[in-house]
Amino acid sequence: MERSALESDIQFLPGVGPKRAELLRKELGINTFGDLIRLYPFRYIDRSSIVPIREIRPDMAYIQIKAKVLARELYGTGGIIAADNIYGQNQDVSGNGAPAATGSGQDIRFNLVRRMRVVVEDTTGRLEVVFFKGIKWMYGKLEPGKEFVFFGKPTVFNGLVNIVHPEVDNAPDNQNTRSGSAQQADALTMTGVYPSTERLKNGGITGKAMCRMQEHALNACLPDIEETLPVWFLKQQGLVPLPFALKNIHFPKDQQSLERARYRLKFEELFFLQLSLLKQKYIHSRDEHGIQMPKVGEAFNRCYEALPFPLTGAQKRVITEIRNDMKSGHQMNRLLQGDVGSGKTMVAVLTALIAIGNGYQACIMAPTEVLAQQHFKNISKYLEPTGVRVALLTGSSRTAERREIHSGLEDGSIGIIVGTHALIEDDVLFRNLGLAIVDEQHRFGVEQRARLWRKSACGMPPHILVMTATPIPRTLAMTLYGDLDVSVIDELPPGRKPVQTIHASENRRPALFKFMRDQIALGRQIFVVYPLIFESEKMDYKNLENGYEQIAKAFPFPPYKTAMVHGKQSNEEKKFNMDAFAAGRANILVATSVIEVGVDVPNASVMVIESAERFGLSQLHQLRGRVGRGSEKSYCVLMTGQKLSKESRHRIQLMCSTENGFELAEEDMKMRGPGDLEGTQQSGLPISLNIASLAKDGLILNEARSCAEAILEEDPTLSLDKNRLLMQELKKDKYNIKDYSKIS
Ligand code: ADP
Ligand code: MG
Numbered sequence: 116m117e118r119s120a121l122e123s124d125i126q127f128l129p130g131v132g133p134k135r136a137e138l139l140r141k142e143l144g145i146n147t148f149g150d151l152i153r154l155y156p157f158r159y160i161d162r163s164s165i166v167p168i169r170e171i172r173p174d175m176a177y178i179q180i181k182a183k184v185l186a187r188e189l190y191g192t193g194g195i196i197a198a199d200n201i202y203g204q205n206q207d208v209s210g211n212g213a214p215a216a217t218g219s220g221q222d223i224r225f226n227l228v229r230r231m232r233v234v235v236e237d238t239t240g241r242l243e244v245v246f247f248k249g250i251k252w253m254y255g256k257l258e259p260g261k262e263f264v265f266f267g268k269p270t271v272f273n274g275l276v277n278i279v280h281p282e283v284d285n286a287p288d289n290q291n292t293r294s295g296s297a298q299q300a301d302a303l304t305m306t307g308v309y310p311s312t313e314r315l316k317n318g319g320i321t322g323k324a325m326c327r328m329q330e331h332a333l334n335a336c337l338p339d340i341e342e343t344l345p346v347w348f349l350k351q352q353g354l355v356p357l358p359f360a361l362k363n364i365h366f367p368k369d370q371q372s373l374e375r376a377r378y379r380l381k382f383e384e385l386f387f388l389q390l391s392l393l394k395q396k397y398i399h400s401r402d403e404h405g406i407q408m409p410k411v412g413e414a415f416n417r418c419y420e421a422l423p424f425p426l427t428g429a430q431k432r433v434i435t436e437i438r439n440d441m442k443s444g445h446q447m448n449r450l451l452q453g454d455v456g457s458g459k460t461m462v463a464v465l466t467a468l469i470a471i472g473n474g475y476q477a478c479i480m481a482p483t484e485v486l487a488q489q490h491f492k493n494i495s496k497y498l499e500p501t502g503v504r505v506a507l508l509t510g511s512s513r514t515a516e517r518r519e520i521h522s523g524l525e526d527g528s529i530g531i532i533v534g535t536h537a538l539i540e541d542d543v544l545f546r547n548l549g550l551a552i553v554d555e556q557h558r559f560g561v562e563q564r565a566r567l568w569r570k571s572a573c574g575m576p577p578h579i580l581v582m583t584a585t586p587i588p589r590t591l592a593m594t595l596y597g598d599l600d601v602s603v604i605d606e607l608p609p610g611r612k613p614v615q616t617i618h619a620s621e622n623r624r625p626a627l628f629k630f631m632r633d634q635i636a637l638g639r640q641i642f643v644v645y646p647l648i649f650e651s652e653k654m655d656y657k658n659l660e661n662g663y664e665q666i667a668k669a670f671p672f673p674p675y676k677t678a679m680v681h682g683k684q685s686n687e688e689k690k691f692n693m694d695a696f697a698a699g700r701a702n703i704l705v706a707t708s709v710i711e712v713g714v715d716v717p718n719a720s721v722m723v724i725e726s727a728e729r730f731g732l733s734q735l736h737q738l739r740g741r742v743g744r745g746s747e748k749s750y751c752v753l754m755t756g757q758k759l760s761k762e763s764r765h766r767i768q769l770m771c772s773t774e775n776g777f778e779l780a781e782e783d784m785k786m787r788g789p790g791d792l793e794g795t796q797q798s799g800l801p802i803s804l805n806i807a808s809l810a811k812d813g814l815i816l817n818e819a820r821s822c823a824e825a826i827l828e829e830d831p832t833l834s835l836d837k838n839r840l841l842m843q844e845l846k847k848d849k850y851n852i853k854d855y856s857k858i859s
Contacts, residue, residue, distance in 0.1 A: 119339040121149030129331050130324065138318040143310065148332045155364050155380065155806050156307025159373070163304040165264070169239035173271040177308060180278075181286055182235035182242065183262045187254065189223065190230040197223050200234075201259040225251040233257055235265065243277040248317065253283070262286040280316075282323060305367045329365045337362065343383060343844045345837055352822065354379045364806075378815070381807040386819035388594065388804075390841065391850040393823050396599075397831045405446030406549050406575050411438065412472015414501040415465060421500040422461075429606035430458055436602050437466050437580065441473075441550075447578035452592070453604030454776040455584045455740030456611065460490065462604070463552050464497045466580055471503055471530045475549025475577075479533045482555045484509045484686055485693055489715060490554070491533040498531070508534035508543070511686055550578045555585075584740070585733055586776035588784050591809050594816075605777070614743040616751045616771045618727075627752060628669045631721065635675065635702045639720040639747060644738055646729040647682065647707040655707070656683065662725060663705045670703060677703040708734065717745035727753035727770075728763040732783040735766070736776050785810040 125145055126136030139145040143154060158176070166178045186200035231254060233244040244265060246253050257263070267281030309325045320328075340358045342349075349356065355363075360376040367373035426434070433451060440447035453459045467477035479494070481487040491507040498505050506520045506529045523529035527546035532538065592601050619627060631641055643666060645659045663679050670677055678692040678701035696704040697716050704719075708730070722742045727735060735753070743749040753767055769782055807815065826838065833842040844850075 119149075120335040121147060121152075121339050123148045123335070125151060128328055128335075130328060135318060135320060138315055138320060142312050142315050148336050151328060151332045152336055152361055152365070153805060154309060154329075156309050158308040159305040159367065160266075160308060161304055162266075162306045167239040168235075168237050168242045171242065171269050171276055173269050173276050175269050177266065177268050179264060179266045180235070180237060180242065181262065181264050182237040184257050184259045185234045185236050185241065186259060187234075187257060188232045189228045189250070189254070190232065191227045192229055196228060199259060223254075225254075235263075243275065244281055245272075245277055245279045248280070256283065282321060305370075305373065307365055326365075333362060333365060343387075343840060345840045347837060348822075352382070352818075354382060357383075377806070380805075381812055381815050382819055384804055384807045385812065385816045386823060387841075387844055387850065389816070389820045390823040390826070391845055392594070393820075393827055394831070394833070394845070397827055399448075401445075401831070403446045404575060405444060405578060406441075406473075406475065407444040408441040408469055408473035408475070408549065408578075410442075410472055411469055414471050414503050415468040417501045418464065418468055418497060422497075424608065426461065427458060427604070427606045427608055429453075429604040430462055433462055433602040433604055434465055436600070437462070438469060440600065441466075441469055441578055446576050447580065447600075449580050449600045449602055450592070451580055451582045451602045451604070452586060453582070453584065454586060454607065455737065456607060456744060457584075457604040458608055459554075459582045459584070459604065460493055461497070463554070463580070463582065464494055466552065467531050467550060468501065468503070470550040470578070471501075473549065475547050476524070476527065476529070476545050477531050477550040477552065478538055478545075478548060479531065479552045480538055480554065481533070481535060484511065484535055485690065485714065486554065487533055487535045493715075494531070494533060503530040504528060505531040505533065508532055508537050510535060510537050512537070548577045550580070552580045552582065554582045584737065584776075586736075586780040588777065588781045588809065591784060594809060612743060612746075612748055613774055614722075614739055614749045614751050616739065616753065616774075618753045618755065618767050618771055620755055620757050622757070624754075627723065627754070630750075630752075631670070631703070631723070634721050634750075635670075637747075638718075640696065640699065640701070640716060640718050641703045641721040641723065642719055642738075642741055643703060643705045643723045643725065645705070645707055645725045656681070658726070659705070659707055666703060666705055675703065676701045677705060679705045681707040708738070714741060715744060716741070718747075720745065720747045720749040722749075722751045723754060724752070725754050726756070727767060728755045728759055732766050732769065732779050733776075735770050736779050739770070739774075740776075781810065 124136070125131055125139055125147055126133050128148060128151070131139070139151070145151050145154060160177050160179070162179060164179065165181045166175075168180055168182065171178065171180070184201070186198065188198040189196045228250050229247070231246040231250045233246070235242055235244055244267075264284045264286050265278060265281040266284070267278040269276050269278055271277075272279075306322075306326060307329070308322060309329075311320070311322065311325070337358055340361060342357050344354065344357075348354075355375045357379070359372075360379040363372040363376035364380060367376070437447065437449060437451075440449060451459060451462065453462075463479055467479065470477040479490060481490050487507065487509050491505070495505055504523070506523060508517065508520050512520070520529065520532070521543060524532060524543060524545050537543075634641060643662065645655070645662050647655045647659075659679075659681060663677070666677055676695075678695045680689050680692045684692070692701075692704070693714070695701045696719075697714075699718060719742055722739055724730065724735065724738055730738070739751040742751060751770075753770060755763070755767060759767065769779060773779060809816065826833075826841070829835075830838050833845070
């Protein structure tokens with residue numbers, strides 16, 4: 116059988132050759148014609164429109180101008196080497212008597228030239244165009260007085276807008292532009308912009324070259340392109356065929372064709388990703404036996420009836436979801452997302468009691484000692500009416516105590532154990548562990564979870580519930596945890612007061628300190644948090660110490676008391692200072708961002724975040740969640756430097772405008788710009804997405820996921836003939852995702 120053009124080595128494409136092939140391989144991972152045509156433009160430029168120079172703004176994307184060259188200047192390392200202009204005046208400014216430049220540039224020693232500056236003009240204004248490379252050739256082309264079309268991205272240098280390294284074309288004859296012969300009107304006006312790198316550009320693979328390569332590759336491949344989606348499915352979903360989509364994604368016939376092409380390709384990408392994830396999940400839930408827990412049990416009911424408040428609707432819904440998992444006979448693998456303060460602890464307790472009610476033990480793990488202690492305190496309170504024995508095991512549990520707990524776990528007299536990593540040490544054994552709850556999962560490694568798994572003596576894996584307060588955008592969760600079940604508590608307990616968020620810079624510090632004194636006078640407590648970024652740990656601690664001194668000076672004892680916690684303190688020290696604050700003995704707690712995620716001090720009503728621009732959105736949100744837990748109005752003050760980057764400013768503004776963690780997470784995802792490669796997505800995904808965006812294509816993702824669900828519902832193993840193409844596609848290497856997110 117003849118080999119498909121799709122598989123042809125990229126070096127054999129006209130205009131490529133071995134050198135460029137190597138570049139394409141290295142920079143873009145393109146090996147074949149087929150790889151190339153799956154590299155899509157990330158943007159299109161309307162090449163028919165010309166921007167007047169006066170209207171150029173530095174924040175514009177790629178633009179096209181039509182302008183006449185007025186002057187050009189060549190610079191070496193020591194300054195200007197040669198210059199000439201439209202009036203034909205050559206200047207010798209080299210200062211060493213070198214011959215002046217001429218239009219042909221023959222006397223110029225181009226190896227000394229480092230930069231060329233060209234001034235161009237249209238009827239509305241002037242603009243600078245700058246070249247650092249390929250100068251000799253460009254110099255020959257850009258003769259003063261001639262008109263060209265320049266295509267590039269405006270940038271700002273020394274306060275002036277210029278364009279660096281534009282693509283240059285001869286200006287079309289005037290009578291042929293715009294005025295619209297029929298031919299012109301039909302012509303392709305949208306040109307794709309492809310992901311690119313400096314290296315590619317230096318190697319001659321410019322935007323224009325890439326377009327030509329795509330054209331050659333498409334022509335060669337189109338006859339060999341095979342549909343990846345069954346015809347019945349295309350019809351059902353109103354999707355265009357693959358060849359049409361590929362042709363129009365590169366060279367759109369018109370706007371509508373482009374939209375349809377784009378939809379089809381995005382859909383296909385998200386669909387296969389969901390199909391592969393869901394298929395794994397189906398297989399997992401079918402093959403993986405779990406402990407069946409058919410009842411809720413006495414303890415659950417007693418606890419439930421004694422609750423000091425009614426559960427929120429979201430809490431009830433989540434408990435039902437968990438309950439259904441636990442009685443199904445399959446292992447539960449559930450991620451519970453809920454913003455800080457949404458009441459996950461209550462859900463954890465009731466879940467643990469289901470295990471107890473069915474004769475099993477449960478463990479609840481927290482990432483830090485302080486959190487474990489706090490959980491233990493709260494959980495013990497909830498458990499009082501049930502008579503279930505609960506214990507706390509951490510790194511600082513004393514030997515005698517530890518021994519007692521070990522035996523209690525082994526003989527089953529301890530029903531629920533709360534603890535830190537100490538829980539998964541090898542000498543801790545359970546009589547019959549049926550459930551493991553992991554709080555704040557991002558601090559637990561996969562390996563640690565695996566050890567938990569082996570703790571169960573009954574030969575079946577314990578049910579797993581992972582709780583996280585880090586909101587993950589839904590679309591991302593569906594993909595990152597596509598093979599898990601996700602529950603969301605999307606409702607806060609009633610009566611929580613909003614936290615007022617304020618942005619202030621250094622010059623408002625006196626006002627901030629006055630505000631803090633006022634709040635303390637009202638009996639409130641205050642967190643002051645400093646960033647801790649590990650690259651410059653030393654400096655961070657210096658900032659923290661300086662900050663502490665500043666606070667101590669502004670809030671002297673008596674009457675003020677300030678405590679400090681940071682990661683370099685011993686556990687006792689940390690606990691001593693935290694306790695002082697929690698018990699109200701200190702008015703202010705100065706801390707690094709390692710401040711315990713779940714610390715609950717209801718009387719703390721002010722969170723001051725120093726150098727807030729250095730925190731990410733989700734971290735800021737987590738920190739803000741430390742206040743607003745009591746009955747008093749709470750505040751979050753974001754202190755920043757005077758000057759902020761555009762992105763930092765946006766983040767700070769978002770924080771001031773919303774308290775919704777999911778909204779912030781969505782925005783965070785949208786803002787995390789492209790990675791190294793212009794126009795590609797940075798991602799921690801199992802499969803890198805080529806065209807779809809989890810941030811923007813939520814609707815398509817939903818549709819793709821429900822299609823995948825419907826298909827698997829009918830044909831879980833994809834063995835029906837009508838699904839043959841789907842199975843074939845899933846066999847490709849890229850879908851061979853191995854347990855990247857399995858949490859047990
Ligand atoms: P999370 O762990 O999700 O951050 P917690 O479980 O610590 O939140 O709950 C935060 C606070 O809200 C606790 O003081 C808890 O007692 C309270 N709480 C939880 N559920 C409810 C509810 N349904 N109604 C009122 N208060 C609740
Ligand atoms: Mg919590």
